[in-house]
Amino acid sequence: MTPSDAPVAESPMLELLTGFIVELRAAGLPVSLTENLDAMQAITHIPLEDRDAFKYALAATLVKNNSHWRAFETVFEVYFSLRGKQYSLGGDALDLPDTDDDDDAQANPDAAGAGAGGGGGEAMSPEQMAEMLFQALKQGDNAMMRALARQAVTRFAGMEPGRPVGGTYYLYRTLRNLDLDSILQRLMDESNDDAPEPMSPLEERLERDEFENRIDKLKKEIEAEIRRRLVADRGVEAMAKTLRKPLPEDVDFMHASREELLGLRKAMYPLTRKLAVRLARKRRHGRKGPLDFRATVRKSLSYGGVPADPQFRYPRPAKPEIFVIADISGSVAAFARFTLQLVYAISGQFSRVRSFVFIDGLDEVTRFFEGVEDISDAIHRVNTEADVVWVDGHSDYGHAFEVFWEKYGREVGPKTTVIILGDARNNYHASQSWVISEINKKSRHLYWLNPEPRAYWDTGDSIVGEYGAHCDGIYECRNLRQLEKFVDILE
């Protein structure tokens, strides 16, 4: 069935969906034409008024990678959020929770009624409102929380039509006024008082988790509410554009926000597992082992003694030894951290991993990682305990390399793969690139990973080109996607 056969074709729905898919692609999701057609076909089977089913139908056909789910959800909220004049910023028309919001229809009628009372109360004082919020959170009353979220946005966000401010600003204003931290504290105090006997730490923790969970829900409601109003004010396309965020694998290491770094760390674990499996598999299948005489003879019996199907042993090529030499000065620290984490997470695939960090001095940090289960702890120790400052704490690649060569140069052998991490911004010190050339001669491979965009290389005090001339490969490595690609060539 082509989209033009679909009953939705004549409706504005088709137009909306096309825009939706264009936006998904702009956000980086690889939506193919077939998937597009599948989505169109899928929604013909779904009652359109069922918003959840509609959402899952689109998700199942368009999103084929779980890490893209968040991006999908954002775009979906923008394109298919509920609209109506109650969201417009102009009038102060307060909405009742039982308007056309179909989510409310599922909530129990009593709660919705109570919410209506709260939503309508324009004369409510901030204290009353805080009290109602407190009660709603305490009882986990979703309908009430939703109504209060709306109320809070109207009251505190101070949204004005056409004002060029992002949603995070409004969110911040609203949350500041609600002061959820003290509400959480009060909730905890109260349940402590209510408990017949003092709560054990475990109980207290569970209680706190429950409340935090509810508060998170409330925050999401507030965020959604602000987004809905912004969409109503600015239109779908403009809004989608401002909300567009890079996918986790495309987040730039050097400019990641705190939240993005957290997302990166979460994306890290599945990635390392994937890479470890891939490397192990490649090692086994890369080439064939020597002839397995016994197995060949055994197999030949089914061919009447003719060795028609030679058998080979499992190849067991030697695992490489990895030396990581990382610049951990401010600008590239995040990158070094991720790469070290990645290398250690897959260290089972190498015979040995040794790591060195430098700024203008150099220190071996392998000891921090040895026998440690938790890599992030080790990395924390690297950042605090390693002795990497020689003179002034500004990157000096030349000196660091010299020290490396003097102290550890002998240990680089034909099985060693050396990986250097850094932007090669040398603060105009001597480059000492002869060290790199010597390392390259002695080692099996020498790679340089640079977290800067290629366009910036060799500008200013960056001398990556000079070093790069002596390396087997020099790679731009700005995000997880590029890092993953690099690990693939390690063997």
Place this chain on the structure above:
Amino acid sequence: MDYRFESPASVTTRLRGVDYLSDEAIAGVVFLADRLGKPILVEGPAGTGKTQLGKSVAEILGARLIRLQCYEGLDESKALYEWNYKKQLLRIQAERNNESTWEDIETDIFSDEFLLTRPLLEAITSDEPVVLLIDEVDRVEVETEALLLEILSDYQVSIPELGTIEAKQIPMVFLTSNNTRELSEALKRRCLFLHIDYPDMEREKEIVLTKVPEITDNLADQVTRIVRSIRQLELKKSPSVSETIDWARTLLLLGVDTITEAEAIETLNILLKYQSDITRATKEFSADTNQRRPGVPRTS
């Protein structure tokens, strides 16, 4: 063609009938797969009921479950079909004394009789309804994935000597993946995608209550709340649903009514399988919770 389900809601109800508690996403995708005649690629952490979904759907449809367990080195002759060459040899030898020509023998030995069907071929040639479960598809090599493509998009298998065998009926197909590697675009494109994550607390509690019927409501509540707390920690391996159920069973056997810290910590090894995870959880649970925990950021 007749559809198997009337609505996503009916999928939920019927799955519940066989003790599989689905959520909206699961029900919606199963419903769509039936309507669109497309396979479902189920992905998610281990132990969240991916394989069970395939089995349960087979059960409610009263269909035969054909399961292809994937592993490294799986090939055509194990997945699709194989010629029974021993029998072919016998046939040729038996013909030796007869007058029949080579052509006769050739057409004869490359016929259905000498074909050994493997799971994929079996699934599409079956007369009765079947559910095909291709388990852990991420374990096969990228090249082997190509074997699946024809059957997944057109429900047919081409055998050079015989021609194309088309499906008598379109089976429901489930592919599961633990995401140990990226599956090829070609494969993903042909499937509906379903990510099954750890269930939210309410659903997990229901699951515990269903699977461990003797458990009290109170204990189930506590179990799932503790599990939720543990999943918020940064761990190597979060507890799966099956581990939650095991834990609930253990606590029941130990005769626990309300879980105290000591009991929780003693039995943590059922939920967590890495020593470093256990240490961390123990530390978290016995720590003074009035301090803000690291690792769980608060945005405000």
